[in-house]
Amino acid sequence: MTKLKYYLHLLTHIGADANSSYLDIKRICMVNIICILCIIPSFVFSTINIFQERWILSSINLLTGMSYSVVLGLQYFHRPRSAKALLLISSTILFFISGLLYQNGAQYFLLSVLVVSMLLYDNIKYLSIGSGIISCGILIIYSNPDIDFIEAPVHKDRAIYNILSSLVFLITAIAFFKRVIYNDKKQIEEQRIRLEEINNEKEKIFSIMAHDMRAPLVNASIIIDIFETNTVNKDHMHDFIEQLKRQLKDQHKVLDQILTWSSNSMKGAPTIRTKICVVKALEEIINEFKIHYIRKGIHIHVNVNESSFLFVNYDHMRIILRNLISNAIKFSYQDGHVYISTTEDEQRIYIHIQDEGVGIDMEKSEALFNQVQQRSIGTSNESGAGLGLLLCKELIELNEGTIHIESQPNAGSTFTVGFPKYTAHDSNANMDKEEFFTLQNSES
Known part of the structure; x- marks a missing residue:
């Protein structure tokens, strides 16, 4: 079981860079999960369609599986932008053609592509263009339910399977990113608490400096005032100089103690x-x-x-x-x-x-x-x-x-x-x- 988790982690994290942001890593993982889940069914349906003599649909399934394989390759070579673009563009084109010509429920996969594109991209321009194209594709499929094509439409069971698969895909994608958002909020809350702790530590340090450094400074100031007013005779001058030296030494000692304590405290020692x-x-x-x-x-x-x-x-x-x-x-x-x-x-x-x-x-x-x-x-x-x-x-x-x-x-x-x-x-x-x-x- 441990080895299985290890290999699944390797597959889902293909191309993930430790230096990337948390959200970018999760987007890379999302693309990998989509490809891993769709590659095998694509090749399986390609084989099934060959036996049913749907050559064009078999070719579409084969191209789908191959495009997902290329996406994983781009991820491996750390090209996540190209991988995302290929995933969404190829899926949109191939699902549109198969849904229009074979009425196999691929329009629901187009809807999934729309949701995934919204999760993978932040750029409003890209999202607007992509959403418009996918929406038009879905409308075209529903507007032409009886296209007379050289190959017969797939059986209703296949369409139901595709619809269910697309729904499962949608739920998985939304749940995945909902978990990402939850983890982000959790990390933000932990950082907020840590910042409050750091601010409290700073207040403590300032308080310690105000209390612990004041006395030696005041004492040194008193001795200097005595020198300035010439209220001390030469016989006691040496004693006052020794006291001043001791005060400066005490000040240095207090400062070292404060720095040591504050450093340990800020590091959570x-x-x-x-x-x-x-x-x-x-x-x-x-x-x-x-x-x-x-x-x-x-x-x-x-x-x-x-x-x-x-x-x-x-x-x-x-x-x-x-x-x-x-x-x-x-x-x-x-x-x-x-x-x-x-x-x-x-x-x-x-x-x-x-x-x-x-x-x-x-x-x-x-x-x-x-x-x-x-x-x-x-x-x-x-x-x-x-x-x-x-x-x-x-x-x-x-x-x-x-x-x-x-x-x-x-x-x-x-x-x-x-x-x-x-x-x-x-x-x-x-x-x-x-x-x-x-x-x-x-x-x-």
Whole structure:
């Protein structure tokens, strides 16, 4: 059965070029199917008509079979236009002659040719000319039902057979192209969905750039402002230069991480989770905001279990925690406090990020993770992108995590994000915490 399907595929795809469009390939297949279905009956009826002494009709059947054989040859040599033209022209002429002289129902094959020509050609000019010629041929056959010809008309059974064959042919052709149209619509819908996914990925990338690249740039800008205003003495100049160098290095590191993450995401790469030490991850992220929170006089208090390990995607975790810590600093008042702590249960480790800032009422807080927010302004006029928390929720769900918010206006907010706890059964984690952070530092 498998070999039969293989050979049928070879026959129906004679002359099909992989570089051709989907519709052109299907049209080539349609021409091949017509020829394959009609060649054998043409030669069979040619033989039958010889025994019935219908020499002219036998010759017409023989020419029909030969023309279809030539069509397949043209297909093989990648000349589909010539093949289509020969198929339609020869069929029209030969079916018209046999239908007119022998009243064998060939006019129904002419109708089939008309339908096939409409399926195979898009050019209105060709379709109009062909349709006019075929329609005239059908009318002529019906207008002259009793032509006295030197050979007797075929038996009524033969005419009925031809009529049924033409109807089957019509149904097959229409069903074939209906399937083509359905497949086209299916492909278009799949492409539309993929385009939506790509647009969503672009929005995520822009959001990450807005959040993750802002802090190092702001910090570097602060140091430059200090240099410009000459508010730093020579003794501290070296320290500020070192900080500026570190900020530029951090900026380069963040950019590399964004490009790596966005490239993998756009290519549909799977989410790879690894063993992550909570303390070290938080230390790296908090250090990136050092100048920013020191300038606002904010005190960050960290109370995290050093033996806590997450099983998450490192890039996703950084994006999530950077957003939450950035928001905590952004919406805290001058000289405020931010508290970062962890709790855990059997399955997850929960990271709590609490601030004493502006807060938000619960009705608005429920919408933070479900829709794009308007750009928000922090307590020191820091701007926001509006996509951060929506992106965080999606990334948290990719890592089988949870997120929860408790907030009151003017009393601060507490964001709690839970990630799966690392266990020895997590076979996807192929490096421990020291190896992973060594790799991250070497890449940066």
